[in-house]
Amino acid sequence: MNKILVVDDEKGMRDFLSIMLKKEGYEVITADGGAEAIDLVKDNSLDLLDLVITDIKMPRLDGLTVLSATRERDPHIPVIMITAFASTETAVEAMKKGAYDYITKPFKVDEIKLIVKKALEKKRLEEENIYLKGELKEKYQFSNIIGKSEKMMKIYDLIRKVADSKSAILISGESGTGKELVARAIHYNSNRRDMPFVSVNCGAMPENLLESELFGHEKGAFTDAYRDKKGLLEIANGGTFFLDEIGESPLSIQVKLLRVLQEMEFKKVGGTKDIKVDVRIIAAANKNLQEAVAKGRFREDLFYRLHVIPIDLPPLRERREDIPLLVDYFIGKFNKSGNKNIRGISHNALRIFENYNWQGNVRELENVIERAIVLETSDIIRLENLSDEIINKATRKKDLTTGFLSEEEVVDLEEILEKVEKDLLLIALKKSGGAMNKAAKLLNLSFRSMRYRLQKHDIKRGIDNDKDRNNL
Ligand SMILES: Nc1ncnc2c1ncn2[C@@H]1O[C@H](COP(=O)(O)OP(=O)(O)OP(=O)(O)O)[C@@H](O)[C@H]1O
Ligand SMILES: [Mg+2]
CATH class of the missing domain: 3.40.50.300 (P-loop containing nucleotide triphosphate hydrolases)
Known part of the structure; x- marks a missing residue:
């Protein structure tokens, strides 16, 4: 049962809220002033509160003081402020100080019910999240070793x-x-x-x-x-x-x-x-x-x-399912050391990583990410900032067409087809020793079509382009 603390110096308001909330199935405790409320908030022997509803204007210690005491105890406890219509300015100040929301008097019963429900829901989600994050860390990380593969x-x-x-x-x-x-x-x-x-x-x-x-x-x-x-x-x-x-x-x-x-x-x-x-x-x-x-x-x-x-x-290639996790981990690491703010990696770049052979294993992946982050000007790691060598090796896999896509993935088809086309042109040219006719035959293309494609990819006079040759 969720436990709510209601704070108001007016007995009428206290009772009204208390009865209404109890009817909704919440456990309610009340305080008739700021000082008493703060005692309750700080009392470690009490179960932690789930929510605080406090009037802003009270003699002696006001609602803002209750707010800050609550946040000190646990910033995840939502605090809802009640304010007279005339003093919304203070309510805004309270929001800035971390109040969850405010309601102005006089308010409707439904209105407060809804706000309470939402606030408790948010708290629950936050808690779950914190818990989950801790869980994930436990589960996927062991003394700085990253990986969740079997x-x-x-x-x-x-x-x-x-x-x-x-x-x-x-x-x-x-x-x-x-x-x-x-x-x-x-x-x-x-x-x-x-x-x-x-x-x-x-x-x-x-x-x-x-x-x-x-x-x-x-x-x-x-x-x-x-x-x-x-x-x-x-x-x-x-x-x-x-x-x-x-x-x-x-x-x-x-x-x-x-x-x-x-x-x-x-x-x-x-x-x-x-x-x-x-x-x-x-x-x-x-x-x-x-x-x-x-x-x-x-x-x-x-x-x-x-x-x-x-x-x-x-080896890393035998536990490819760990690659996304490692990528995230190293992005975090190099964001910190390089003062960068990279949010993640593009689908296509990740696909490349998942298909690459990683002879140098995790160390190689770490180095590749460090380099990509240094070069990256946007806020995600993109294909452009991976070396041609990695892209070529990763995309030249035999099972490219079948092995590339899994259920929930998105790839840029045009980009990948272009890459495959270029690779195959270069491979054919290499096999034919640079002879365009022969290469065209290997690919079952007409001479014209071959020439058009070579031009499109800026592969000049067969294979005399050094960069492309090196990529083979
Ligand atoms: N599972 C992993 N999670 C996170 N980082 C890892 C993981 N495996 C390796 N690394 C990182 O990769 C780099 C290489 O790791 P380490 O030096 O332990 O490898 P090694 O097997 O000793 O390599 P070598 O044989 O070349 O000495 C280090 O920076 C290390 O932190
Ligand atoms: Mg070593």
């Missing part, structure tokens, strides 16, 4: 399940699929979250530097070792250690890592003492590590030690 949902589940365990994890996936993001999510969802997350890219340093970074060194261990140095493994003690691109680590280091995994022990470079640590190891590899094992470039025993919990991140 594949990503499984990854979130896995992250939750393994977060608190101490077993090693091997995250694999193509470049840009979010391996590091997932490693961090595991750490920040684990009971080690208050301890350090330290990451090292095993492919980015020469062997001896990597070794002393990981394990530290003793003074004098090598020419430049002027003093003792703690290794990153020691710095990560108690936390999580992320070994990125583990497949790139040299065999000599793989041996030492194996010992860390098995015994949580290592020696510094040039050291003799064993150092004990407690770290959770997460490794990432974007190549097929198993293949590296087969070729003898990666130790099999280390592979199996890491492979205790494998997490395989799907």
